[in-house]
Amino acid sequence: MDFQSLLKTAPIHPDVLQQSLWMIIALPLLGAFVCGVFGRMMGRANVHLVACSAVAGSFILSVLAFWATSHADAGVPTSVANAFGGAPSRYALWQDLGTWFSAGDFRVNFGLLVDHLSGTLLLVITGVGFLIHLYSTSYMEHDDGYWRYFAYLNLFVAMMLTLVMGDNLVLLFVGWEGVGMASYLLIGFWYTDAAKAWAGRKAFITNRIGDFGFLIASFLVVLLVGAFVKQANDADLQPVASTSARYSAGLEQRGPLTFQGLETMARALPDASGAVKLDTPISSGPLEGRTYGGVLTVALLLFLLGAAGKSAQLPLYVWLPDAMAGPTPVSALIHAATMVTAGVYLFCRMSFLLVMSPTAMATVAIIGAATSLLAALIAFAQDDIKKVLAYSTVSQLGIMFMGVGMGIFWAATLHLVTHAFFKACLFLGAGSVMHGNGDETDIKKLGGLRKEMPWTWVTFLIATLAITGIVPLSGFFSKDAIYHGVHHNHLHGLEWVSGFLYYVGLVIAACTAFYMSRLYLLTFEGQRSPKAKVAHAHESAWPMTLPLVILAVLSVAASVYAFPLLANSKQALMENFLSPVFSAAVGSRGDAGIAKAAGTVALDTSLPSLGSYAMAWATVVAGGLLAAFLYMRFFPAQAGVPAPGFARLIRRTAQNKFYVDELYEFLIIRPVKFLSFVLFRVVDAFLIDTVVVRGTAWVTARVGSALRYVQTGDTQAYAAVMALALLGGVLYAILKVL
């Protein structure tokens, strides 16, 4: 049996396996329950066993599911029937656990979907997740809250798996909120330190702002689907081999928010022959008179707000650097490898909607580029090892957003994966450095760790080279694939964006090389700083170094996916692998794709040339060499001499994060606080407490004290009143009768 057919023969047949997809989520959830409830009485070693094996079990199931998505019986790949008519989703497993809830004609099913995109993410989440669990067993060995820590970590994994496996937007949102909560719990893990607890709150509230956008966007999508199903006729759905009756039947069965249904709608929308096109006004309902394309753009921009919150993009990126208050393995898992890529995943998952709106795409790309550049510049002058890595994460996420925004979805996904490897490796390396140096995070007080921590050094070096983009490593290829797409894809009506963003991208690459080289050089090279907390650092134990080595190997090996190794196609491996997912949006062989049908994006499928490779490489090397010159020669030689004025100004501005936090404080937090103060003083304290609550009591008391003189105690007076009332009643009755 050759390699190809081995890949296409899953050890467990997809029909069998897709009945068990729920277990991928259930295992870590069970682990979280056991660790959280019984953790303290079980003891440290048992908690480690339960938490790690839950994630390991989930990883094994993910591998089997991933394998099964490529399974083919006699050349026919495993697929999921399309409930909305049209072609089945190929290379996918699907489990429907029935209706979750329904109200009127709105319903949400509990459906789990594993295709090549979510399968890749499953492997990253459970694989990197397991390595980080293993690492944590050693990193948290002196912490009394170990059981709480592992319960939260398992909960996070379960929620992240829900996010990527949900087959509809509502289930995705459950995971979206769940990872937000796990992130909040873990950032504020050491809650006795007020600053850390505040960092958790900041993350949570910033994310809530984004989630608000996500929810409104989902409501808009529901309205859009409702309008579409009323207005569309069979001619609209004819190109997707469906009819409006079948489409409505699918909606009744599965609800309006499944990705399959949205994809079918997206394919039908740009078609010229039907009644509904992107510029058709909606005929009835709350959105009456607005065009389909317009509503879609607004919904996508709101989704962008949600993604900006979760993936730390402008304007909501401010929480991520503060999130470094959590334990370092948490930063590696949640705030570098998995959770923060949820926004990228969301747009990849909904690529078919995104490509219909060039405005939304350009906004996504520009936001990504701006965030990336800003974060890279801030990272120049940060002295905290974790803060540098945090800003670097923000910057790399910005690059992924650029890729998504310019329609090069496969490269964004590949960068997501490679970034998960090398950034997790960097964070875990930083954790190892902190562990061996008495929790010192200031890189100015480290230095010369190369000989003292050899394993940490070598893995950190490889990951640094990978993120800066040195040639044979994965970061170079994934980043360059994005830049190539950004350069050559053109948005209709917004052609200037691609050329402009490409040069911004080169600046970002140079900046990345600069700050990463600075971080590496100050930490590992040169002399040990005299201000170091401990005289000699110690290398960490094997549960910490082993994940480092595995991640370093992966950040080298992952570059394979960017090579065009296929015999019958000139696509890169990853592009070919993800084409069943993205073919609806960008097209593939025998499938024009929505982008072409709608005429919104001109996509380029060529491979990068050696010239552009050389240019990207030269940029990176220039940035790295500049950092090497400055921090190895220039500054050490001038020790004691104050730096030139402009350099100090730049440093101070970058160190203070371009005063963005202060700007937000001034523009948003102060006005909100003032408004809250007014509401508190005027509305709550005065109107509600004083006027309404105490006022009622005051009036009642006054009226009572006036009326009490009526109670004389004289029985005959009471009887007289009763007699008069009776007389009045009788007179009234008589008058009525007469």
Added chain:
Amino acid sequence: MVPISYYLFLAAALFCMGMFGVLVRRNALVVFMCVELMLNAANLTFLAFARMRGDSIGHVSAVFVIAVAAAEAAVGLAIVIAVFRSRGSVNIEDIKTMKH
């Protein structure tokens, strides 16, 4: 046969006399007797209407009123005796402690 209005006028007169007594007399025992007078005025009305209609519902009501009146008299007299024992008077002008 006596017309029904005669009975009703008699009952109204009895009722008004009873009510007058309840409102103006000061002796609790007399007030009680006036209450009985009012009840019996009501009984007379019941019986008059029963006779007019030729059925027995009015009789039944009258029997109920008599039973209630008996119970009321028993309880009321007990209260009057208790009040007399504690205060040495059955004048209701002296029993005005239940006030503001």
